[in-house]
Amino acid sequence: MIIFARKYLRMMKTALYPLSFRPxxxxxxxxxxxxxxxxxxxxxxxxxxxxxxxSAVPGKESVVAGGPLxxxxxxxLVEEYxxxxxGNGFQERFGGEFPLLLKFIDAAGDLSVQVHPNxxxxxxxxxxxxxEMWYVVDAAPDASLLVGFSRxxxxxxxxxxxxxxxxxxVLARHAIRPGDVFFLPAGxxxxxxxxxxxxxxxxxxxxxxxxxxxxxxxxDGKPRPLHVAEALEALDFQVYDDYxxxxxxVPGGEVTLVRSPYFTTTLLTPDGPFCKDLTAQDAFVTMxxxxxxxxLCARMADGSEHTLPLRPGVSLLLPACTEGITLQPLAQSxxxxxxxxxxxx
Numbered sequence: 001m002i003i004f005a006r007k008y009l010r011m012m013k014t015a016l017y018p019l020s021f022r023p024x025x026x027x028x029x030x031x032x033x034x035x036x037x038x039x040x041x042x043x044x045x046x047x048x049x050x051x052x053x054x055s056a057v058p059g060k061e062s063v064v065a066g067g068p069l070x071x072x073x074x075x076x077l078v079e080e081y082x083x084x085x086x087g088n089g090f091q092e093r094f095g096g097e098f099p100l101l102l103k104f105i106d107a108a109g110d111l112s113v114q115v116h117p118n119x120x121x122x123x124x125x126x127x128x129x130x131x132e133m134w135y136v137v138d139a140a141p142d143a144s145l146l147v148g149f150s151r152x153x154x155x156x157x158x159x160x161x162x163x164x165x166x167x168x169x170v171l172a173r174h175a176i177r178p179g180d181v182f183f184l185p186a187g188x189x190x191x192x193x194x195x196x197x198x199x200x201x202x203x204x205x206x207x208x209x210x211x212x213x214x215x216x217x218x219x220d221g222k223p224r225p226l227h228v229a230e231a232l233e234a235l236d237f238q239v240y241d242d243y244x245x246x247x248x249x250v251p252g253g254e255v256t257l258v259r260s261p262y263f264t265t266t267l268l269t270p271d272g273p274f275c276k277d278l279t280a281q282d283a284f285v286t287m288x289x290x291x292x293x294x295x296l297c298a299r300m301a302d303g304s305e306h307t308l309p310l311r312p313g314v315s316l317l318l319p320a321c322t323e324g325i326t327l328q329p330l331a332q333s334x335x336x337x338x339x340x341x342x343x344x345x
Contacts, residue, residue, distance in 0.1 A: 013080070013081070014068045014069055015068075015300070015302050015304065016069075016081060016084055016085060016300070016319040016321055017067055017068075017069075017298070017300065017304070017306050017319075018296070018298045018306050018308055018316050018317070018318050018319075018322070019064055019067075019069070019074075019077075019316065019317040019318075019319070020064070020065045020066060020308070020314070020315065020316055020317075021053070021054060021062040021063060021064060021065050021074070021315065021317075022062070022063045022064075022065045023039065023041055023051065024051065024052040024053075024055065024060070024062060024063075025041075025046075025048045025050070025051055026048065026049060026050040026051070026052060027046050027047055027048060027049065027219060028047060028048075028049025028050060028219075029047065029049075029109070029216060029217070029218050029219050029224075030047070030049055030107055030108060030109035030110060030111055030194075031046070031047035031048045031049030031050070031106060031107075031108060031109075032047065032048065032049070032106040032107065032108030033047075033048065033106075033108070034106045034138070034197055035048045035050075035051045035104055035106045035313075036048060038104065038106075038137075038197075038312055038313045039051060039104075039312070039313030039314075040311065040312075040313060047108065047219075048106065049105060049106060049107070049108075050103050050104070050105050050106075051103060051104040051313075052101070052102075052103055053102040053103060053104065053288065053315035054074065054098075054100065054101070054102040054286055054315055054317055055074065055101050055102070055204070056073075056074045056075045056078065056097060056098035056101075056204055057101060057204060057205075057206050058075075060206070061073040061074055061075050062074045064077070074098055074317070075097070075098065078096060078097065078098050079096060081319070082096075083320065084319060084320060084321045085284060085319045085320060085321075086098070086283070086284050086320055087281075087282045087283035087284060087320035087344070088282055088320075088344075089344060089345065090283070090284075090342070093345060097204060098204055099203065099204050099262070099263075099342055100201065100202070100203065100204055100263055100286060100340060100342070101201075101202050101203065101204045101205065101206075102199070102200070102201055102202075102286055102288060102315060102340070103199070103200045103202075104137070104197070104198070104199055104200075104288075104313065105192060105196075105197070105198050105199075105200055106197050107192045107193060107194055107195065107196045107197070107198075108194065109194050110191060110192075110193050110194050110214065111191050111192045111193070112191060112208075112210045112211070112212065112213040112214075112224070113146065113162075113167055113168065113171070113189065113190075113191045113210070113211045113212040113213070114189070114190065114191065114208050114209060114210050114211060114231075115186075115187060115188065115189050115190070115208075115209050115211060115231050115234050115235050116129065116130035116131070116132070116184075116186050116187075116205070116207060116208060116209065116234070117129050117130065117186055117187075117207060117209065117230070117233075117234040118131075118186035118187060118234070119186075121230075121233065121234055122205065122207050125207060127205055127206075127207045128203050128204060128205040128207075129186045129203060129205060129207075130186055130202055130203050130205040130207055130208070131184065131185050131186045131202065131203055131260060131262045132184045132200055132201065132202030132203070133181065133182065133183045133184060133200070133201050133202070133245075133257070133258045133263075133265060134180075134181065134182045134184070134192070134198040134199070134200055135179075135180075135181055135198060135199045135201075135257070135265075135267075135290065135338055136176045136177065136178055136179060136180040136181070136196065136197070136198050137178060137197045137198060137199055137290045137291075138178055138197040139176045139177055139178060139180075139195060139196055139197065140194070140195030140196075141195075142195060143175075143176050143193060143194065143195030143196045144173050144174055144175050144176060144193045144195075144196070145173075145174050145176055145182060145190070145191070145192060145193060145196060146168065146171045146172065146173055146174075146189075146190055146191040146193060147171075147172055147174055147182050147184065147188065147189075147190045147243040147244075148171070148172045148188055148189065148190070148239070148240055148243040149170055149171060149172065149189065149237065149238075149239050150170055150171060150172040150173075150239070151170060151239060152237065152238075152239050153170055153237065154237075155232050155235075155237070157170075158211075158232060158235065158237070159228060159232060162211050162212050162226070162228050162231075163228075165212060165214075165215070167211060167212045168191075168212070171189060171191070172243055173193075174243065174244060176196060179249070180244065181244070181245040181247065181257050181258070182243060182244060182245060183245050183258050183260070185236075185260075186234070187234055187235055187236035188236055188243075189211065189235060189236075199288050199290055199338055201258075201263060201265055201286075201288075201338065201340050202262075202263075203262050203263075208227075209227035209228075209230045209231035209234055210224065210225065210226045210227050210231070211226065211227075211228060211231045212226070213226060245257060245258065247267070249267065249269060250267075250269065251269055251271060252269065252270060252271045252272065252274070253268075253269065253270075253274075254266050254267065254268050254269075254274075254276075254339075255267050257338075259343075261343075262342070263340050263341070263342055264340065264341055264342070264343055265338055265339065265340045266338075266339045266340075267336070267337075267338060267339075268327065268335070268336070268337040268338075268339055269334060269335065269336050269337075270294075270327045270328075270329055270334070270335050271329060271334045272328075272329070273326060273327070273328050274326065274327040274328075275324065275325070275326045275327075276324060276325050276326075276327075277323070277324045278318070278322050278323060278324050278325065279323050279324065281320075281341065282320060282344065283320055283341045283342060283343070283344065284317060284318060284319055284320050284341060284342075285317075285318040285322065285339055285340070285341045286315065286316065286317055286318070286339070286340045286341070287314075287315065287316040287317075287318065287337050287338070287339055288314075288315050288337060288338040288340075289310045289311060289312055289313065289314040289315070289335065289336070289337050290312060290336050290337065290338060291312055291334075291335065291336035292310070292311075292312070292329055292330070292333045292334050292335035292336055293309075293310060293311045293312075293329070293330045293333045293335070294309075294310045294327060294328050294329035294330050294333065294335050295307050295308065295309055295310060295327075295328045296308050296310055296316065296325055296326070296327055296328075297325065297326045297328070298318060298322050298324075298325050299322070299323045299324045299325070299326075300319075300321055300322055300323065301321040301322075301323055302321075310327075310335060310337070
């Protein structure tokens with residue numbers, strides 16, 4: 001009788017719904033004070049550099065904020081719900097792990113010059129590689145990003161410049177403004193610079209090789225470690241004509257910003273009711289609101305509907321069992337959202 005009761009309870013799973021998560025703010029030596037205001041959180045005196053919006057990275061897992069699943073970690077939901085949350089085939093493809101990590105980053109100072117390894121190199125450390133993208137949410141008038149090499153250099157020159165601090169001189173510097181997009185495949189050298197506020201979408205990985213860090217100490221007062229030898233093995237030394245992702249916004253609609261094997265991200269700019277059918281997608285979808293206010297109404301496979309408020313800094317995870325959504329901006333407040341998912345292999 002007890003065995004039957006336990007089996008019955010396992011069958012009575014809580015129905016999935018659009019998930020939001022508790023704030024997860026991370027102090028950084030280069031962090032600022034814009035994230036709290038952007039997300040509508042109480043201000044602090046801490047140098048908050050990152051807000052981890054949706055994460056299943058061990059030790060830094062997102063925790064559901066509300067509803068019947070409040071208090072559950074994202075990783076535990078992936079384990080329990082599998083395909084209903086991720087989509088068919090994703091359990092096998094990603095080993096039962098949530099494949100994306102989404103952040104907001106506020107740079108009050110320059111971040112380190114760095115590079116991320118691909119899956120093959122990262123596997124040596126038991127991690128996944130790190131391909132990512134940036135969407136510029138806000139930028140000071142003189143803000144910039146360093147992305148890629150400005151000219152071809154050898155690994156030997158790279159090593160010398162990393163050691164003497166001149167590596168920045170051979171990197172491509174890009175002036176930025178809100179709406180700019182940069183795609184950063186694993187191996188591309190980069191750095192977020194002072195004054196930039198970006199949304200970052202990436203593989204679920206926290207592996208970084210620092211090439212140069214301005215000789216500064218961390219929040220603990222100790223020198224931050226460099227990983228120059230590892231970086232030299234990971235770096236793509238090829239020089240490209242244009243590192244910026246070009247796109248034409250679709251007012252009132254949707255445009256694809258990045259399509260890669262690791263994630264696809266689109267920009268949604270509804271200026272009135274906007275409906276999207278998700279039944280054929282068979283994959284989870286993440287939503288980051290970067291501008292405007294309104295609502296998102298999600299229709300689930302069980303027939304239920306859920307309406308959630310949208311404002312800057314809101315992030316949502318729509319399970320794969322979401323059949324469709326309707327976005328409704330408030331009057332005089334057009335929405336801007338980043339929608340990301342992983343396409344079926």
